[in-house]
Amino acid sequence: MKVPLLDLKAQYSTIRGEIAAAIERVLESQQFINGPEVKQLEEALAAYSGCTRAVGVSSGTDALLASLMALGIGDNDEVITVPYTFFATVGSIWRTGARPVFVDIEPETFNIDPRLIERAVTERTKALIPVHLFGQCAEMDPILSVASKHGLAVVEDAAQAIGATHKGRKAGAMGTLGCLSFFPSKNLGGLGDGGMVLANDEQLAEKVALIRQHGSKPKYYHRLVGANFRLDTLQAAALLVKLKYLDMWSAKRRGNARLYDRLFAGFEAVKCPVVREHNVSIYNQYVIRVGPRRNALLAHLKENGIGTEIYYPLCLHEQECFRSLGYKRGDFPHSELAADETLALPVYPELTPEQIEYVVATVKGFLS
Numbered sequence: 001m002k003v004p005l006l007d008l009k010a011q012y013s014t015i016r017g018e019i020a021a022a023i024e025r026v027l028e029s030q031q032f033i034n035g036p037e038v039k040q041l042e043e044a045l046a047a048y049s050g051c052t053r054a055v056g057v058s059s060g061t062d063a064l065l066a067s068l069m070a071l072g073i074g075d076n077d078e079v080i081t082v083p084y085t086f087f088a089t090v091g092s093i094w095r096t097g098a099r100p101v102f103v104d105i106e107p108e109t110f111n112i113d114p115r116l117i118e119r120a121v122t123e124r125t126k127a128l129i130p131v132h133l134f135g136q137c138a139e140m141d142p143i144l145s146v147a148s149k150h151g152l153a154v155v156e157d158a159a160q161a162i163g164a165t166h167k168g169r170k171a172g173a174m175g176t177l178g179c180l181s182f183f184p185s186k187n188l189g190g191l192g193d194g195g196m197v198l199a200n201d202e203q204l205a206e207k208v209a210l211i212r213q214h215g216s217k218p219k220y221y222h223r224l225v226g227a228n229f230r231l232d233t234l235q236a237a238a239l240l241v242k243l244k245y246l247d248m249w250s251a252k253r254r255g256n257a258r259l260y261d262r263l264f265a266g267f268e269a270v271k272c273p274v275v276r277e278h279n280v281s282i283y284n285q286y287v288i289r290v291g292p293r294r295n296a297l298l299a300h301l302k303e304n305g306i307g308t309e310i311y312y313p314l315c316l317h318e319q320e321c322f323r324s325l326g327y328k329r330g331d332f333p334h335s336e337l338a339a340d341e342t343l344a345l346p347v348y349p350e351l352t353p354e355q356i357e358y359v360v361a362t363v364k365g366f367l368s
Contacts, residue, residue, distance in 0.1 A: 003346050003355045005307030006112035006185055010013055010350035011249070015241060022237040034232030041240050045180070048163075048243070051173040053205035055197045057212050057233030060159040060181025063195035064092035064129070066229050067177040073098050073126055080120050081129040081157075082112045083317040083327070087155050090316045100325065101125070102317050102333040108274040108341075110134060110281065111319060113334075114142035114149040120355055123147070127153040131162035132171050134311070135187070135253075135284035136275055140174045141167050147175075158285040159195075162188050163250050164355055167278045172198040177208070182239055187253070187282050194235040198350050215352045250355070253283040254350035256356060260345065263360040269367040286347035290367065294341050300366045301343075306359055309344045 004191050012019070026035060038056050046054040059065045067209035073079060075097040081089055083102045093100045103116040110133045117128065123149055128147055130138040140156075145156045156173030158164070162173035172178025181192035200204035207224075208219055215226035257273065264270045271289040275281045294310075301308045315335045329336065345359055 001355065001358045003306040005346050007346070007350055008146050008184060008189070010264050011348075012024060015245065018241045019114070019238055019358060022241050023234060024239050026233050031173045031280045032080065032233050033230060034048050035234040035236070037233050037240060037343065040232075041236040041243070042196070044243055046198070048246075049178070049198050051170075051172045052200045052203060055199070055205055055261065056236060057195045057197060057208075057229040057306055058231060059193040060179060060183060060195040061088040062227075062229040063093060063159075063179035063181070063197045063214075064088060064155065064157060065095055066208050066211045067179055067197055068092060068098070068127070069128060069226070070170055070204055071153045071155070073247070075309075076124060076333050077126040078122060078124040079127045079129060080117060080125060082131055083301055083315040083332050084110060084312065084337065084338055085133060085157070085310065085316065086159070087130045087316065087319075088159070089129055092152075093129070094322070098126070099124075100316075101323070102327065103331060105338065106139075106332045107334045107338070109136055109276065110139075110338055111138035112143070113137065114139050114146070117143065117146050118150075121127045121150050121152070125150065125152060127155055127176075129155045129157050130175075131157040132164060133260050134287050135164055135282040136279050137161060137164050137166035137171050140169070144174065154178070158198075159183075160186065161282060162186065163246055165280040165284045176201070177204060178185065179313075180234065185284075187250050187284055188239060188242055190235045191241075192232075192235060193229050194239065196231075202218075203279045205355075212262050222330070224260075249349040250282040253286075254281065256347050256349070256351050257281075257283045257286050260347070260360065263357065264288075266362075267367075269366060270363060281292050283347050285309075285312060285344040287342050287344045288363075289338070289341050290343055290363075291341050293367065294343055295361065297366055298343060301362060304362050305345055306362060310342070311338075311344050314338055351358065
């Protein structure tokens with residue numbers, strides 16, 4: 001049996017006609033830059049996320065970078081985040097000229113440990129970036145409390161968590177700014193790169209909107225130095241179609257996760273994802289912890305036709321490009337152990353129970 005890590009063709013087959021019609025409308029209008037679909041998507045996602053304003057941008061990475069630029073983050077500033085995340089989180093801090101400052105994760109949820117944040121704050125700290133990893137929100141109440149106490153901005157990296165909730169609040173709408181990604185593998189995935197910045201501050205949102213278009217308003221009159229961070233109209237048109245199905249797809253992912261949890265129950269060699277009772281996860285990934293035999297299991301799964309992936313095999317404080325930060329192996333043990341022991345299993349909405357049973361049987365057969 002073949003079980004891919006993600007099967008976008010299966011999803012596309014159910015909405016092929018709607019996507020084609022949406023693209024055709026854009027082709028007929030020839031409004032490829034800042035077409036009406038961009039504004040429609042921004043309004044729809046602001047309403048969906050429960051925030052005042054949403055600003056479409058060219059990628060989740062550019063959402064982070066534009067947010068930091070709008071906040072005035074730059075040389076000699078510090079931004080606190082985790083070393084166990086996708087590169088864009090930390091790369092965006094670096095590109096502003098600021099210094100990334102790392103704190104470790106919680107071993108159960110893989111999200112930032114809020115108890116460690118305050119001791120990392122200095123007079124140069126300007127912002128925090130909690131990452132809602134694998135589709136589950138970080139513990140935002142203590143994070144926001146520390147930020148308020150020290151006058152810090154909070155930029156939520158919600159690239160993997162659109163629609164996830166924490167105590168009833170949507171990911172990306174709790175901090176100063178929130179960042180979404182529409183990379184094709186996300187729960188709301190586009191036909192290429194795309195992203196969104198969520199805001200409850202109209203002035204900050206307007207600054208992000210200026211930054212995404214070279215700081216220009218009106219055209220050719222530049223209030224500040226921005227960049228070309230626009231969201232393509234074609235992407236917005238496709239995402240408007242998919243947004244109607246997002247909650248259904250995420251619910252199916254949760255159903256698949258529950259089946260995995262049940263089938264792995266009592267099997268001590270596998271630790272299933274832990275979701276806090278006040279959180280609703282969207283399971284962008286279903287990540288298990290399997291200990292030191294992880295790499296051998298990865299090879300075994302691939303040999304048996306099962307797609308899998310390591311998120312992420314080397315923490316960012318150990319990456320060559322960040323060597324000058326001065327961190328070393330052993331500084332963040334929970335992050336490092338997660339990088340060594342975890343593995344993502346297929347969880348996409350179109351999976352069948354039979355496929356999940358095959359995955360579990362294959363994992364158990366090897367680890368037994």
